[in-house]
Amino acid sequence: MPHAARMEEFIKIVCEQIRFKRARAGVARELMDHMCDQKQAYCWQGLEDTEAEKKAVEQMGDPVAVGMQMDLTHRPKPQWGLFVLTAALLLVGIGLQWALFGQGDPSGQLSVTLIAAAVGVLGMAGAYFADYTVLARAPLVIYWIFLAVSFVHFACLPIINGAGQRGTLLFLLFPAVFAGVAFHFRQKGYGGLLASYGLMALGVLACMRAFSVRLGVLILIACLLLLTLMVGNGQFRVKKRWALPLLYLPVAGGCAVFAWGYWGRLMTAFSSEEGLGYLTTVTRQLISGAVLIGPGTTADSLARLPELDTSYVLTFLIVKFGWIPFFLVVGLFAAFFGYAVFRCLRQTGLLARMTSTAILSTLLIETLFYLAANLGFLELSTLPLPLLSYGGTGLVLHMVLIGFLLSVFRCGSMEGPAPYVSQESGRVQVADGVLSIRFKGFKGPLK
Template sequence: MVKKGRQSYLREVSDQIKSKEAKDYVSVELDYHIKQAKKEWINKGLNEADAEEKAVGQMGNPITLGQQLNKLHRPKVDWLTVILLLITLGLSFLPMLSLNNNFSDDSMNMRYYSTHKAIFVLLGGTVAFGMMLMDYRKLEKFGWLFYTIGIIILLILSFFPTHFVNGISVIKVGPLTIESLMVIPFFFLAWASFFNDIRLKIWHLSILFFVPFYLIFTIPSISTAYIYGVMVFVMLCWSKFSRKTILKTLGISISSFLIVCIIFWQTVAPYQKHRLEVFFNPEQYPDSGGYMILLLKELLSKADWFGNSMTNEFIPEGHTNFVLVSLTSYFGWSFAIALVLILSLFVARIVVITRNIHHAYGKLLLIGSIALYTVQLVTNIAMTLGFFPLTSMSLPFISYGLMPTLFNAFLIGVVLSVYRRKDLVSSCFITN
């Protein structure tokens, strides 16, 4: 009978809550508070039955409380991030206007580009929406599974590639191209779980880091290794470890990284070596590797504040890695600056959300999302302006491509998922 009274009260409260996630959360938390209050009354001398009756009564009217908790803990949508996503996906079609000259070839005409871009955007929006609806907290226990999937993909890419694109191993299955960037979401989810696991020591994590790092270098994909390394080290800085341990780990890791780079310099594809060599002296290679750097400088120097819609300069990779150059040349510096500011708003918004998240796993996911998104944005801009060696790095959401679009949509979806449940991981309850 005692248990039934408490359970009846919990059911009445839960009946007022519409969201199943919030219903389950409130039931568990409210039951805990009732039990705590019951213990206090027992300590004051009441018997168990009277103590529970007092504890339940202390919670207030179940219908009123349920309605209050329904408002407080209902899943929320971060409309600001959603609006930013929709605006950015819309802006991603603008390169079509600036790349008419690039699509003179029948194999890459405007219709082909437009159709596929629309498909990519639709799929990206679907991924973001799907991730928002998914309860991110359920992913934490699958950290080892995600890590294993990432390792398997890297092993297949390393030893059983079907094609090579610019010297990098890929696997083509029909229209789908499996590349190294596909492993980053799996390792992202895995590391958020690892850094929240108190059983794992720093030496465990070091081994877990270097195994995929080594495999990525064997593909070889410097850009993926770069993204992976930045992601892990940024998440490490917000992990459970002490500042001293983090600094020590960073020092050892950076030293090890330099050693690995020296060793693997011999295995890096010739074109990748050439990119680094010409970065510092492009004028010495005007007809080879330095041509692209000099061309980008020339195009940006010719661009004015409001663009030139009559330009017909052919820009290699002007719809992918160098899309910002195309847009700057066509629409002008004013548009380019505005676009960068819009893309940067994602980072600012995620930072604001992170400050209000107290769930450790959720916060690590947000930190990782910031790292993964920012490293692409900053690197692409720096590469465009000549401050970073030329590499394969997309401008988030703007560059053409299925994988970059899905990858960044996945990150935003994770952010929306964490925000949606930010009130389902607190201990705030309204009591009468």
């Protein structure tokens, strides 16, 4: 029988028993590595190559039985807890929109919410069954297509005050797209880090210029967090003491330039009579009259806040229904993010961990921004609250993001463990499972 034909035939029979096709490649690679190691051990014992291969395959046992066992252990893992929490938050959001718009719904906004929820469920299902590893197979193609679609969308939208008014939230998908880009450039040293940083900056600046500064800040924080974790884990094979300043000094400089140009407007955040500080002051005044449960003393003044259904849903909840319902909703969000972070940390595959980190950080930062605005700490309310605030496109995009996150958790364990990469260059390094030792002054092969 030809060289390695027995092992290949064994692996083929095993993989035919595994119903989840995306798990077959990992199983085949694992079995081949194991049999090659065993074959090498037999060769060291003095057996011929053909006989060593035969014994290595026989030692594995019956391929059908092995395949059936592999089928039991390599199955998708639905995250029912996150499904339930997502459904609960979606129902709370629909309930709040019903309370805001009333039973009659003369403007049809509640109908829009229900239609968006139905479309979002379909989008979530599609993302749930999608293969997240496509982000690693064609990262740059996906990146440029995303930017092209965003700008075509922007060009077709009405422009008000220099920004597109619809389609803004499309950039919520950018951190997930960027995770594939960063994965592509990992282990390529400072060149890979700078390439990733440049593509991140291009996307952030495009979002700020064409759509929303606040959304640009959100995706900047999410992408920077991802790059920071990769540098810290040694994925770029660079020195942290040089790489981290390289990441943050340009951002600090950009923030300084922005603050210099908009200093006067930024100062209105501390004013109670005009600009950014006005809405913050009104929000604090309204929630000061809230009670534990039931309408507060300031419930009749909620009309002072614009766009309650989109920008101040939680303020409405506090003033209209009390602090206890508010804390219950916050508890749902805390349970959702806590469980999601727990699942993210348990991912063994590098791409799975990076993708889930990108999506989770986007949703979490967005929620924290919204919470800060609705409690009167800072005016950031133009960003929506996932699953709760009104907006057809926003609701659909958030559900697609959550579906993609669930897809990662469903199949991430089959990606295989991420290779360990040494964080500092030196004489002894471990990378991709290979131990390398550099001897000072040694240039030739070891004999």
